[in-house]
Amino acid sequence: MLLSSSLKALAGALLLGASVVSAQETSEKASVAGLFPGWPKPGKKCLFPRKRKEWRKLSNREKEEWLDGFMCLSKLPHTDALTPVVRPPDIAPVNASSSFYDDIVYMHMDLNLKIHFTGQFLPWHRWYQQFVEDQMRKKCGFKGTMPYWDWTKDAHDIYNSPIWESHPRHGLGTWGDPNKVFRVTDGALRNMKLSYPSPIVGFRRNFTIQPYLNVLPATNPNHTIFANETYQAKDVHRLVNGYVGDFVGFQYDFEFVPGSHSALHRTLGGDMGGYCPSTAYPGCVGGPTFSPNDVTFFLHHGMVDKIWADWQKKNKKNKNAFFGGSVQDRAKFPNGAPPNLGLRSPMPAAGMVPEEALIEDVMDIKGGYLCYEYV
Numbered sequence: 001m002l003l004s005s006s007l008k009a010l011a012g013a014l015l016l017g018a019s020v021v022s023a024q025e026t027s028e029k030a031s032v033a034g035l036f037p038g039w040p041k042p043g044k045k046c047l048f049p050r051k052r053k054e055w056r057k058l059s060n061r062e063k064e065e066w067l068d069g070f071m072c073l074s075k076l077p078h079t080d081a082l083t084p085v086v087r088p089p090d091i092a093p094v095n096a097s098s099s100f101y102d103d104i105v106y107m108h109m110d111l112n113l114k115i116h117f118t119g120q121f122l123p124w125h126r127w128y129q130q131f132v133e134d135q136m137r138k139k140c141g142f143k144g145t146m147p148y149w150d151w152t153k154d155a156h157d158i159y160n161s162p163i164w165e166s167h168p169r170h171g172l173g174t175w176g177d178p179n180k181v182f183r184v185t186d187g188a189l190r191n192m193k194l195s196y197p198s199p200i201v202g203f204r205r206n207f208t209i210q211p212y213l214n215v216l217p218a219t220n221p222n223h224t225i226f227a228n229e230t231y232q233a234k235d236v237h238r239l240v241n242g243y244v245g246d247f248v249g250f251q252y253d254f255e256f257v258p259g260s261h262s263a264l265h266r267t268l269g270g271d272m273g274g275y276c277p278s279t280a281y282p283g284c285v286g287g288p289t290f291s292p293n294d295v296t297f298f299l300h301h302g303m304v305d306k307i308w309a310d311w312q313k314k315n316k317k318n319k320n321a322f323f324g325g326s327v328q329d330r331a332k333f334p335n336g337a338p339p340n341l342g343l344r345s346p347m348p349a350a351g352m353v354p355e356e357a358l359i360e361d362v363m364d365i366k367g368g369y370l371c372y373e374y375v
């Protein structure tokens, strides 16, 4: 049984308190000025949305430019603006000789408990993708936008997906070398220096199709499931067409373990799966922290974001549906325990922006501070 009935009942109960406001009200309230320089300001129309394409629809040149953007960020120095706010005791401390890209990874590490299994999950990851694109544009002359990976096309055989290209300039890289802690030694990012959980050259990727054997309790029959059972076309269909007005149910279906979001992370193993390399510091704890080390993170979250945007578009009751708590309590609250978040709640950024964006600023991908569409 994938969804426990008590959690389902709880999700239903939480829905009764769901906050739904009109689009007009939302755009009037959008308020954080100058957050994304050069981006449409509140009140301005998004006339020319950037087109976010599926990875395979990108030209080799476009793939190369996007991968170059990450390489560029990884060569820029660490910024003192990074100010950890959660400071979980089980992550590595900030490494002063790390890179700007490591800072971006560190935000996700530090904020882990605030942005997963809380109401922040979908809006924060939408914001994070835009933030990274903006950094690539501002600091690295990137002219494109974020692509996404439609994993339903490969769900039957992720290992042999054509997206794993070894090409030194436009390749995402293939699978990691088991003799080198599963570091990916081909593709455009084979020499990318990373600092977390400990300094290493090259991110890690390790095909893991039964990732829950040691994660879910052995007493749970789900622990033998094949990860690709939950990110098929049928799953996306259920998500996009179901849960009318039910943000909590929608998020829970997406984020619960072993649902599609986590199952895809775990299938890629290594950094995306949140596994510590054997070379990390003693006591390294994995989990959804340093997963952006593998930039496939942004392709995956592009797909997650697209599915949310498609759901929002599907029914006017979905458009501005939002409800969630701010504190992780996975046993009792599928998307966070009180104090509850609202559309006016800020999204934490660990000091990396002058002013934090609000959840309402990212509710519409063609409004407020966002201006893109999935094609």
Ligand SMILES: [Cu+2]
Binding pocket: 108, 115, 116, 125, 288
């Ligand atoms: Cu995340």
